[in-house]
Amino acid sequence: SQQGEEDPQALSIQEGENATMNCSYKTSINNLQWYRQNSGRGLVHLILIRSNEREKHSGRLRVTLDTSKKSSSLLITASRAADTASYFCASTFQKLVFGTGTRLLVSP
Amino acid sequence: DVKVTQSSRYLVKRTGEKVFLECVQDMDHENMFWYRQDPGLGLRLIYFSYDVKMKEKGDIPEGYSVSREKKERFSLILESASTNQTSMYLCATYPYSYRVSGANVLTFGAGSRLTVL
Numbered sequence: 001s002q003q004g005e006e007d008p009q010a011l012s013i014q015e016g017e018n019a020t021m022n023c024s025y026k027t028s029i030n031n032l033q034w035y036r037q038n039s040g041r042g043l044v045h046l047i048l049i050r051s052n053e054r055e056k057h058s059g060r061l062r063v064t065l066d067t068s069k070k071s072s073s074l075l076i077t078a079s080r081a082a083d084t085a086s087y088f089c090a091s092t093f094q095k096l097v098f099g100t101g102t103r104l105l106v107s108p
Numbered sequence: 109d110v111k112v113t114q115s116s117r118y119l120v121k122r123t124g125e126k127v128f129l130e131c132v133q134d135m136d137h138e139n140m141f142w143y144r145q146d147p148g149l150g151l152r153l154i155y156f157s158y159d160v161k162m163k164e165k166g167d168i169p170e171g172y173s174v175s176r177e178k179k180e181r182f183s184l185i186l187e188s189a190s191t192n193q194t195s196m197y198l199c200a201t202y203p204y205s206y207r208v209s210g211a212n213v214l215t216f217g218a219g220s221r222l223t224v225l
Contacts, residue, residue: 004150031210031211042112043151045215048211
């Protein structure tokens with residue numbers, strides 16, 4: 001299977017804590033993207049990091065990329081209940097290959 | 109904002125029925141995709157289209173076909189629905205310019221949850 005893998009599968013934290021999700025992929029990439037999916041809805045793009053970048057920030061999001069290890073991580077700082085969702089990475093070479101997702105639950 | 113509209117949020121069909129899932133986008137995007145999402149398996153690409161009347165198989169095309177007669181509309185067809193096609197189906201798009209720039213960010217529809225009995 002070409003599917004990427006995400007770790008952990010599920011994460012439960014309190015509001016204000018940081019959440020870290022990891023993604024591993026299998027092939028060379030041009031970029032890696034992170035998406036969010038609220039329950040029962042479509043995915044929404046969060047951030048894209050190119051293969052020649054090592055770190056990128058967007059608001060409370062921080063993404064890192066290690067192409068030597070074929071891995072990426074998404075950090076959400078100072079999490080909020082509204083961050084409760086599933087998060088997917090998608091690695092891109094000739095096409096997007098999605099990971100299996102991390103379910104994040106942020107409790108008030 | 110790009111809008112990707114999937115005509116049916118929830119469908120219940122019987123085994124053997126022909127099922128049409130419609131996707132319409134309003135921003136003139138060339139590339140359109142159909143994904144299937146199942147728990148623990150993530151998103152898997154069924155078919156995609158990069159232009160009117162053009163289509164290419166994705167990773168799991170068996171049991172599905174597609175139609176793209178107009179640029180804004182991409183239809184997924186289940187010729188004879190089976191219970192193992194019960195799933196969430198997601199349509200997504202991006203413009204040609206994104207492919208050129210290497211930033212192929214997808215815009216998704218809200219999804220169509222299909223149950224086949």
